[in-house]
Amino acid sequence: MELVGLPCRLPGSLVVLRDSTWQRSMLAAGPNSPISEHRLLFYTVPNDFMPKLIKPLLILMALVCVGLLSYRPALNYWKLRNQPSWLTARVVRGDAVRMINSTGTVQPVLSVSIGSFVSGPIVELNVDFNDEVREGDLLARIDPRLFAANVARDKAVLATREAELARIKSDLQQAQNDLRRGESLQLSNQNFMSEFEMDTLRFACQGLAAQVQSAEAGIMQAQASLENSQANFEYTEIRSPVDGIVIDRKIDPGQTLAAQFQTPELFIIAPDLQKQVHVLASVDEADIGLLLRAQKEERPVTFTVDAYPDELFYGEIEQIRLSSVNVQNVVTYPVIVTATNYERKLLPGMTASLSFDVESVADVVKIPNAALRFYPEDMNYVAPEDHALLDGSRWKSQDAAHAGGMTAEEKTAAQRLKNTRHVWVVEEGMLHAVEVTTGLTENSYSVLVSGSLEAGAELVTALETK
Numbered sequence: 001m002e003l004v005g006l007p008c009r010l011p012g013s014l015v016v017l018r019d020s021t022w023q024r025s026m027l028a029a030g031p032n033s034p035i036s037e038h039r040l041l042f043y044t045v046p047n048d049f050m051p052k053l054i055k056p057l058l059i060l061m062a063l064v065c066v067g068l069l070s071y072r073p074a075l076n077y078w079k080l081r082n083q084p085s086w087l088t089a090r091v092v093r094g095d096a097v098r099m100i101n102s103t104g105t106v107q108p109v110l111s112v113s114i115g116s117f118v119s120g121p122i123v124e125l126n127v128d129f130n131d132e133v134r135e136g137d138l139l140a141r142i143d144p145r146l147f148a149a150n151v152a153r154d155k156a157v158l159a160t161r162e163a164e165l166a167r168i169k170s171d172l173q174q175a176q177n178d179l180r181r182g183e184s185l186q187l188s189n190q191n192f193m194s195e196f197e198m199d200t201l202r203f204a205c206q207g208l209a210a211q212v213q214s215a216e217a218g219i220m221q222a223q224a225s226l227e228n229s230q231a232n233f234e235y236t237e238i239r240s241p242v243d244g245i246v247i248d249r250k251i252d253p254g255q256t257l258a259a260q261f262q263t264p265e266l267f268i269i270a271p272d273l274q275k276q277v278h279v280l281a282s283v284d285e286a287d288i289g290l291l292l293r294a295q296k297e298e299r300p301v302t303f304t305v306d307a308y309p310d311e312l313f314y315g316e317i318e319q320i321r322l323s324s325v326n327v328q329n330v331v332t333y334p335v336i337v338t339a340t341n342y343e344r345k346l347l348p349g350m351t352a353s354l355s356f357d358v359e360s361v362a363d364v365v366k367i368p369n370a371a372l373r374f375y376p377e378d379m380n381y382v383a384p385e386d387h388a389l390l391d392g393s394r395w396k397s398q399d400a401a402h403a404g405g406m407t408a409e410e411k412t413a414a415q416r417l418k419n420t421r422h423v424w425v426v427e428e429g430m431l432h433a434v435e436v437t438t439g440l441t442e443n444s445y446s447v448l449v450s451g452s453l454e455a456g457a458e459l460v461t462a463l464e465t466k
Helices: 020-029 035-039 049-081 145-188 195-235 285-296 369-373 384-391 393-402 408-418
Strands: 002-006 013-018 042-045 086-090 092-108 112-115 120-125 138-142 237-239 244-249 265-270 276-284 300-305 308-320 325-327 330-340 351-368 421-427 430-441 445-450 458-463
Touching (some): 092 285, 092 330, 092 445, 138 265, 145 195, 276 285, 276 351, 285 308, 285 330, 285 351, 300 330, 351 458, 369 421, 369 430, 369 445, 384 430
Antiparallel strands (some): 013 042, 092 351, 112 265, 276 330
């Protein structure tokens, strides 16, 4: 049906509705046929009707055009909306360093424990924590009165023994003189001195000579006792044997020391704390071989402490001790790391987090470890040629083909092939596997040994959650 408008003298326009059937009837019947009165509908509308009608028609046509233009983008959107979105990481090129991490404790290079050899109350205390001392400095003093009295007593005993020796020597000299006179008289007149008298003189000399030896031994004993008393008296003065810093003080003024059964510990002094410290770390037995090689190559060690978390300290492996430690069937070895401490930031007892540089390579392609850990869970997202990797049929077919007479080398190669790792890339909306072999492993990357990957390639690491 079509719409026709004719001009009219009356206000408005004449509108005639007609169809093709009516046109054929009018041609057959002629213009004066009564059928025209029944098939024509005339009515009058206002003059501004057509502009009002055109505006909605234009809007309708615009909506139709917009719908046609947005149909395909909307269709593509809904298609893409149903496709998965993958998180990716990029293959990079650069240097790689393998690190072994461990924890340890900061310790002085040498710590000297100073004790007391004698007992008594502390009457003088001259140093405190963190004080710097020099060799020979007086640290503390024990009440010396009893020890001074012992020295005086032993000196008196020694003087008495020396006087006794002098008396005995004088008697011996007198006896020897008597013996010589008796011998002279006997030579001049044998009847003047009898043999009994001569024997008495001889025995008197021998007895006095023995007394001299005994007195000399007594003097030596008195001297030893005096030296012991003097040593104990000197022990009442506690002096520093080395230059260093007092890192611990375990006594207070007035405290009484009892050293009869065990030497009491009074101070601990660190001689070289301001220059160098040790970090004692425990390293798993599986990593000791790498650390031995790193020690020979003089590779650096880095570590941090909780007191300065943003500062990196440097050291080197000084010693790997052979005495293992077994705790709940876990075997570790003590490793000593030497570090400088000129600023005195490293204090004894601090916990250190160490990283041992054991291996490094330069300018290599590195794969993100997250991509090596990714494994597709939905086979619908994987290209058909890689379905065998997910259901294990490839490995089963290879095992079946090589089952039976395999040499040791073939078995090793088959095991290596079976353990080959794969990473995944997105091509045309599907996941495709790329076989790779990795070498040195860092915290976030692994070195690519073989595989058709280049720096800049995007590898899938996870399915993005919507």
